Every structure is written in structure tokens, then in C-alpha cells.
Amino acid sequence: xxxxxxLKELAKLLNVSISTVSKALNDSSEISPKTVERVKELAAxxxxxxxxxxxxxxxxxxxxxxxVIPNISNTYFAQVLLGIEAKAQxxxxxxxxxxxxxxxxxxxxxxxxxxxxxxxxxLIAISEATHxxxxxxxxxxxxxxxxxxxxxxxxxxxxxxxxxxxxxxKSFEDATRLLIxxxxxxxxxxxxxxxxxxxxxxIKGYQKALSEGMEQLVTASSRHQVLVDGIKDLxxxxxxxxxxxxxxxxxxxxxxxxxxxxxxxxxxxKMIGFLNKDVAQHLTPSISYIEQFPExxxxxxxxxxxxxxxxxxxxxxxxxxxxxxxxxxxxxxRFN
Amino acid sequence: xxxxxxLKELAKLLNVSISTVSKALNDSSEISPKTVERVKELAAxxxxxxxxxxxxxxxxxxxxxxxVIPNISNTYFAQVLLGIEAKAQxxxxxxxxxxxxxxxxxxxxxxxxxxxxxxxxxLIAISEATHxxxxxxxxxxxxxxxxxxxxxxxxxxxxxxxxxxxxxxKSFEDATRLLIxxxxxxxxxxxxxxxxxxxxxxIKGYQKALSEGMEQLVTASSRHQVLVDGIKDLxxxxxxxxxxxxxxxxxxxxxxxxxxxxxxxxxxxKMIGFLNKDVAQHLTPSISYIEQFPExxxxxxxxxxxxxxxxxxxxxxxxxxxxxxxxxxxxxxRFN
DNA sequence: CTGAAAGCGCTTACAG
DNA sequence: CTGAAAGCGCTTACAG
Numbered sequence: 001x002x003x004x005x006x007l008k009e010l011a012k013l014l015n016v017s018i019s020t021v022s023k024a025l026n027d028s029s030e031i032s033p034k035t036v037e038r039v040k041e042l043a044a045x046x047x048x049x050x051x052x053x054x055x056x057x058x059x060x061x062x063x064x065x066x067x068v069i070p071n072i073s074n075t076y077f078a079q080v081l082l083g084i085e086a087k088a089q090x091x092x093x094x095x096x097x098x099x100x101x102x103x104x105x106x107x108x109x110x111x112x113x114x115x116x117x118x119x120x121x122x123l124i125a126i127s128e129a130t131h132x133x134x135x136x137x138x139x140x141x142x143x144x145x146x147x148x149x150x151x152x153x154x155x156x157x158x159x160x161x162x163x164x165x166x167x168x169x170k171s172f173e174d175a176t177r178l179l180i181x182x183x184x185x186x187x188x189x190x191x192x193x194x195x196x197x198x199x200x201x202x203i204k205g206y207q208k209a210l211s212e213g214m215e216q217l218v219t220a221s222s223r224h225q226v227l228v229d230g231i232k233d234l235x236x237x238x239x240x241x242x243x244x245x246x247x248x249x250x251x252x253x254x255x256x257x258x259x260x261x262x263x264x265x266x267x268x269x270k271m272i273g274f275l276n277k278d279v280a281q282h283l284t285p286s287i288s289y290i291e292q293f294p295e296x297x298x299x300x301x302x303x304x305x306x307x308x309x310x311x312x313x314x315x316x317x318x319x320x321x322x323x324x325x326x327x328x329x330x331x332x333x334r335f336n
Numbered sequence: 337x338x339x340x341x342x343l344k345e346l347a348k349l350l351n352v353s354i355s356t357v358s359k360a361l362n363d364s365s366e367i368s369p370k371t372v373e374r375v376k377e378l379a380a381x382x383x384x385x386x387x388x389x390x391x392x393x394x395x396x397x398x399x400x401x402x403x404v405i406p407n408i409s410n411t412y413f414a415q416v417l418l419g420i421e422a423k424a425q426x427x428x429x430x431x432x433x434x435x436x437x438x439x440x441x442x443x444x445x446x447x448x449x450x451x452x453x454x455x456x457x458x459l460i461a462i463s464e465a466t467h468x469x470x471x472x473x474x475x476x477x478x479x480x481x482x483x484x485x486x487x488x489x490x491x492x493x494x495x496x497x498x499x500x501x502x503x504x505x506k507s508f509e510d511a512t513r514l515l516i517x518x519x520x521x522x523x524x525x526x527x528x529x530x531x532x533x534x535x536x537x538x539i540k541g542y543q544k545a546l547s548e549g550m551e552q553l554v555t556a557s558s559r560h561q562v563l564v565d566g567i568k569d570l571x572x573x574x575x576x577x578x579x580x581x582x583x584x585x586x587x588x589x590x591x592x593x594x595x596x597x598x599x600x601x602x603x604x605x606k607m608i609g610f611l612n613k614d615v616a617q618h619l620t621p622s623i624s625y626i627e628q629f630p631e632x633x634x635x636x637x638x639x640x641x642x643x644x645x646x647x648x649x650x651x652x653x654x655x656x657x658x659x660x661x662x663x664x665x666x667x668x669x670r671f672n
Numbered sequence: 673c674t675g676a677a678a679g680c681g682c683t684t685a686c687a688g
Numbered sequence: 689c690t691g692a693a694a695g696c697g698c699t700t701a702c703a704g
């Protein structure tokens with residue numbers, strides 16, 4: 001088993017040429033059925049499998065795609081990867097994973113790797129640092145190598161590539177409207193990611209939904225204590241009846257502040273957050289959350305990339321697909 | 337930029353042979369310094385980079401390693417991947433990710449892929465289903481292809497490969513002893529993963545630590561309602577003073593049952609769980625947890641694999657490395 | 673010091 | 689229907 005059998009060895013054993021073996025295995029119509037059968041039989045016997053590296057060299061394809069993930073500890077991204085991997089597996093593609101750790105420098109290094117010929121296509125969510133730097137040269141560089149790129153999240157930047165993501169703004173706009181429709185007047189929002197694109201969009205959606213005369217009650221900070229104080233102020237002094245949270249950290253802080261200040265969820269306070277399902281549903285009380293369907297996003301991103309790689313998409317024209325989010329009602333938005 | 341420049345083209349431009357260019361770029365001592373300089377200059381100008389596929393074909397190496405992950409939504413595994421990726425990046429290796437979804441069938445398919453020549457080495461955590469089936473033929477098959485394999489978790493099976501993981505038994509034995517040393521007599525344990533290897537080991541550690549005369553207070557089930565009832569029984573009827581939880585789900589259920597039955601943490605109940613840091617520290621109250629250092633595990637696994645691939649480890653002799661866990665005290669084990 | 677040649681394992685026009 | 693030849697892009701013994 002040690003050394004895998006090659007076409008050459010197969011050819012020798014069969015007393016035919018390498019070409020014949022190759023063609024037979026690829027079901028070429030040039031080869032007689034009998035030969036095909038003989039070849040396939042022996043190949044099966046020896047468990048022959050073509051050396052993918054050699055095949056790649058011939059075809060100038062690598063059969064792999066690169067996936068760049070800003071933060072794998074974020075369950076959202078982990079699930080996107082799950083969707084990507086599942087689809088890739090079906091298509092016989094290998095997934096090479098790169099983790100940028102939200103670093104601009106690391107992302108540039110990765111982009112450099114990606115252009116060295118390892119991958120046929122790229123799926124990427126741009127790092128936070130890159131967004132801040134507003135420097136996308138390394139992405140353009142990938143495109144110059146004619147490697148298709150699909151953005152699978154954080155799509156709010158102007159690069160001529162295909163994109164897929166959710167509508168962050170609409171998700172919170174809808175959530176806010178729903179609360180309003182239930183007669184809630186004082187709706188607060190907490191955010192630890194107000195400086196990020198997605199954070200901004202979610203806040204914007206909330207603001208958009210507030211009707212005339214409704215007070216904006218927002219607290220946002222990436223500094224722990226500031227956010228804690230801001231949330232406490234909203235809960236205790238501003239007497240909000242509901243809180244929207246743009247992220248995990250702010251949601252968990254609202255939780256804590258509610259607990260410490262004897263604000264009962266959902267009796268005194270409704271709550272909706274951008275949380276992953278696993279955490280949201282296991283908390284006590286469970287928190288209503290915005291389902292983003294990350295696996296679906298991964299799968300769709302992969303599909304888009306494959307189409308683009310196969311020239312099935314119009315050149316010079318990029319697609320931007322939106323996956324609809326869904327507000328999942330759990331205990332924290334129970335109205336009695 | 338479209339088509340990458342090759343050695344051949346470089347050679348033509350320089351009026352030297354392909355061999356010379358190749359050697360010059362690889363700093364061969366055969367080539368005159370002047371030529372080396374000329375070659376490198378032009379190569380840099382054209383941003384020449386060797387085609388990795390061609391290099392691989394020559395060297396019969398792929399420069400990639402395969403990582404098999406049972407469940408990427410589990411933050412623990414995501415963090416292991418983070419450690420692996422970081423180390424791989426330093427070594428110039430590519431990481432191909434495969435997700436088995438805890439499925440035996442899927443794992444076998446993946447094992448098949450792995451032997452087809454894509455990877456030089458494999459890092460794997462065996463799926464739950466495979467453990468249940470106790471069928472490791474596909475792993476042996478990888479070994480027959482002389483592809484080194486390292487188990488990076490769930491190491492309690494008898495396969496002749498290098499392994500790295502934590503000591504699940506000891507982690508809970510130590511935790512239990514600590515509670516005992518604080519004068520706690522009635523220590524309960526809840527588990528939703530008692531049927532898995534790691535679950536069994538953790539429970540065993542707890543049992544081992546209980547001194548003579550101390551009552552074993554265990555509730556374990558993978559059926560939601562059974563576990564809920566069991567936990568409630570421990571908290572309300574059996575009046576436990578502390579709870580150990582082997583996993584996320586059981587911890588969250590203890591939480592809920594404590595809340596619903598007005599059992600206050602940590603006043604009435606101490607709590608320690610196998611949780612990831614992010615969740616543990618953001619809960620209210622925060623839960624003391626067993627830190628497993630997943631990144632460290634990933635890094636070490638990669639290091640072991642590299643050593644094995646480079647023949648730096650004794651053949652016929654496998655290493656089993658243990659990473660020590662640490663009990664992190666948060667609010668749920670506050671003793672006043 | 674430089675280059676022609678062989679070869680890694682394949683595929684595929686082309687000739688017979 | 690089969691096979692010799694060229695070639696994918698590289699490396700490396702060998703000859704000069």
C-alpha cells in the first residue's frame with residue numbers, strides 16, 4: 001500500500017500504453033469496451049486513484065478554494081464554514097482555511113498566499129481592521145490574478161466582486177417595528193460593536209423604525225464600564241421597556257444589569273439580540289434572537305463562487321444576494 | 337498580471353537556461369553571484385513565484401495537512417483550529433478543513449479523500465459516531481498510506497498514532513477535591529454527554545474524588561426532560577451544595593433549574609462546568625469553568641505532526657501528550 | 673559556472 | 689482502437 005500505483009505501472013501490468021490506460025479510466029470513447037473493462041478492473045484491484053497534484057498541474061486548476069475567516073471563535077463564522085465545507089464536499093472541492101484574526105496585516109499575508117497558485121477561488125469576510133483602514137488593495141490584487149472572489153459577510157464595501165450577506169439594517173428595523181406594533185414606546189439599544197459596519201447598520205435600522213416623537217435610547221461603547229453604565233442608565237433611569245442588542249457582549253451585559261437591578265425579563269423588559277441560536281435558547285430566560293442562517297450563507301457563497309469560476313455569471317456584473325433574517329421569538333419577548 | 341510568469345519565460349528573457357534560473361532562485365552554489373543577481377532582479381520585477389502545484393509534483397509533497405473536525409460549532413474545536421492554523425501558517429503549510437459532523441459515514445468519506453494524495457499529514461478528532469461504532473479501519477487505512485496521523489482530542493482509543501489532549505478525568509477529580517476541601521459535602525453532577533468518552537472520564541474523575549461516605553449525586557441523560565427532572569431533583573430534594581457540569585447543555589439546565597427553584601448561585605449552590613470562556617464569563621452570575629487551552633492543543637498537535645512528518649519522532653513509538661487544564665474561578669464558586 | 677536531459681504523474685492532440 | 693509525443697512547471701543529477 002505504501003507507494004500508490006501510477007498510470008505507468010498500470011500500463012506496464014496491462015501491456016498497453018499509458019495513454020490507453022488514462023483514456024480508459026476517463027471513459028474515452030476512443031477505447032474499446034473490452035480494454036476499458038480490463039483497465040478498470042485492474043485499477044480497482046490496485047485501488048488506483050489519480051494523483052491530484054499531477055491532474056492539477058495539467059489542468060492548471062488546484063481543485064481547492066480558499067476561505068478567509070476573520071474570527072473562527074465566533075459561532076456565526078464557524079457555521080458559515082460548515083455550510084461552505086458541506087457544499088465544497090459535494091462538488092469535490094477542497095477548502096483551505098485561513099484565519100485573519102481581524103488583522104489587516106494578517107489578511108494581506110493571506111491575500112498574498114492566495115495569489116501564489118494554491119486556490120482557484122476565494123471566499124472572504126473582510127477583517128475589522130481592514131474595514132477601518134479602508135484599504136482593499138490586497139483584494140484587488142487577488143482579482144488581478146483572475147481569481148474569483150466572493151464576499152460572504154460584511155458586504156458594505158465598494159469592491160467589484162460578488163457578495164452575499166444579510167440585511168443588517170432591515171433586520172433591526174423589522175424587530176423595532178414589531179416591538180412598536182406591540183405597543184411598546186420606550187425601546188433602547190445597546191451595542192459593543194457600534195464602530196463596525198454591521199453595528200452601524202443595525203443601529204441605523206433601529207433609528208429608522210422609530211416613529212416621530214419616539215425617543216432614541218442608545219448606548220454604545222467598546223469600553224466595558226461605559227457600556228455597563230449606559231445600559232444601567234437605560235434600564236433604571238430611562239425606564240426602557242425593551243432592549244435591542246447588536247451583539248453577544250451587549251446582550252450579556254443587559255442580562256446582568258437587568259438581574260442586578262431587579263428588572264425582570266420579559267415582564268419588565270423585552271429583549272432581542274443578535275445571538276447565535278445555541279446561546280440564545282439556553283439562557284434563562286431564553287432570548288429572542290435574529291437568525292442569520294449562517295450555513296445557508298456559506299452554501300450560497302460557495303454556489304456563487306462555483307458559478308463564477310465556471311463562467312456562469314456575467315462578467316463585469318456582480319451579484320449581491322441577500323439572505324433574509326428571521327426574528328425567533330423565545331421567552332424574552334413573551335407578551336402576556 | 338493575468339498569466340503568471342514561469343521559469344521558462346524568465347529563462348527566455350534572460351537568455352539562460354531554465355535550469356540556471358531555477359538554481360539561481362534557489363541560491364544554488366553552482367551559479368555565479370552575478371547570474372543569481374540578474375535572475376533574482378528580473379524575477380522580482382515580474383513578481384515571479386514558483387507554481388506550488390509543480391513544486392509539489394516534483395517533491396511528492398502537497399504542502400498541505402488535513403484537519404478533521406467533528407463539530408465546528410463547538411467553540412472548543414473552533415479554537416483548536418485557530419491554534420492549528422496559526423502554527424501551519426508559520427510553517428508555510430496549508431490547512432484543508434474537513435467537518436465530519438460527528439458522522440461515521442462522513443468520516444469514512446473524509447478518510448478516503450485524505451488518502452487520495454491531497455495531504456501530507458492528518459490531524460483528527462474522531463467523531464462520536466465512530467467511537468460508538470468502535471470501527472477505526474478508515475484511520476488504519478490512512479496510516480497504511482504512510483500518512484502521519486495525530487489525534488488532537490478524544491484520545492481514549494487504542495490506535496497506534498500520536499495523541500494530544502487534556503486529562504478529562506483528572507480535571508473533574510481536581511475540581512471535586514477542591515470543593516471538598518472547602519467543606520462542601522453534597523456535590524452533584526449533571527451530564528448530557530455521559531455516553532461519550534469524555535463524558536465518562538469526567539464523571540469518573542468526580543467519582544474518584546468523592547471520599548468514603550460521600551454520596552454520589554449524578555444525573556445524566558441525553559433526553560432533555562429526563563435531565564431537567566434529574567437536575568431539579570438534585571437541587572430541590574437532594575439539596576446539593578455544588579454542581580459539576582460536564583458540558584454546555586447540562587450547565588445551562590442547572591442554571592435554569594436553579595433560577596426557577598429559587599436556588600441562588602453561588603450563595604446556595606456552587607457551580608463548575610466544562611464551558612468555553614466566552615460563555616462562562618458573560619453569564620450572570622459567571623460560571624467557574626475548566627479551561628482546556630484549545631489553542632494550545634491545536635498548536636501542539638501541529639507541532640507533533642510536523643515532527644512526525646519530518647521523521648523527528650521515533651518510529652514505532654507514539655507520543656501521548658497531556659495539556660493540563662485549569663479551574664478558572666468566577667462568581668459561581670465564590671465562597672463567603 | 674551553465675545547460676541539456678530526464679522525470680514527477682498526468683492528459684490530449686495527433687498519427688497510424 | 690491504440691500508442692508515441694508533447695507538455696503542464698518545476699528540480700536535479702549529469703555532462704561539459
